[in-house]
Amino acid sequence: MNDPFLITGATSGLGLATAKSLAHQGVPTLLGCRDTHRAVRAKQAILAEVPDASLDTIPLDLASIDSVREATARITARETRLAGIICNAGVQIVSGVETSADGYEMTFATNHLGHFQLVTELVDRLGPGARIIVVSSDVHQGPGKSGGFPAPQWAPPAELADPAVQRQRASSRDGRVRYATSKLANVYFAYELADRLRPLGITVTAFDPGLIPETGLSRNYPTPLRQGYRLMAPLIRWLVPVARPLHRSAGDLAWLATAPELAQTTRRYFTGRDELPSAAESYDRERAGELWEVSERLVRRARPA
Secondary structure: OOOOEEEEOOOOHHHHHHHHHHHHOOOOEEEEEOOHHHHHHHHHHHHHHOOOOOEEEEEOOOOOHHHHHHHHHHHHHOOOOEEEEEEOOOOOOOOOOOEOOOOOEHHHHHHHHHHHHHHHHHHHHEEEEEEEEEEOOHHHHOHHHHOOOOOOOOOOHHHHOOHHHHOOOOOHHHHHHHHHHHHHHHHHHHHHHHHHHHHHOOEEEEEEOOEOOOOHHHHHOOHHHHHHHHHOHHHHHHHOOOEOOHHHHHHHHHHHHHOHHHOOOOOEEEEOOEEOOOOHHHHOHHHHHHHHHHHHHHHHHHOOO
16 A cells, blocks of 8 residues: 555544554555644654654644645645545543634534545545545443443534534533534534545545543643543553553554455444444434535635635
């Protein structure tokens, strides 16, 4: 495989570990990174393990329409195909409501809208056999499947993107609900995208990595909770059924990107390497279509004329 995979959120956690796993397989990788200094460190960390790895970095802030547009322009200018895109980056904000550079609620902007723009602008760089993997989470299925994490609360997508509407619900629990809702949006996006790209021979799957205590999703939590979560990581992995070690989830994600037996697998949801049903509401085609249409409008609205 000579064409590279693009991975978002590749400076730490699942993104970095997956990039390492792909490097060990000899798969070229583009590291989409918001922080250029951390991007350099991530590249060095991979090369320390795989000295002959084929790597490059792409500045990419998914919470900025301009940044995504500049990143897609850089990738297009390379005049090479992509083997696929792994939409991995995400934020979980529990300290109120934050606003993106374009005026959208930060969780929705980063976890969904930035990836929507990135993928739709790079479709012409993908050929038959390319794979797109959207990292979701079983938190979109509600507490029964997510170890007690609050369930998503779907609303018209324009409201999900509106920080003024979201500030009416600004508790830490509401922040977790917004995260769960963004993960439901990821599944809607993956299924709608799969339907649209099926004629082109491009596959799309959604992926639940499980609860990974080592990831940076808790970075927005208060310092005592964040430190306690880090110290309790080994115990969490042992006690919580949905918890998984980072290396295992990264290996599963790399497998989903490269396994020959999955060449024709599309519009499916995977928990680790198991193909399982997503939440019943995630199969609502009307919602998926509305999310697509509103996302197109939001991207256009944020762009300069």
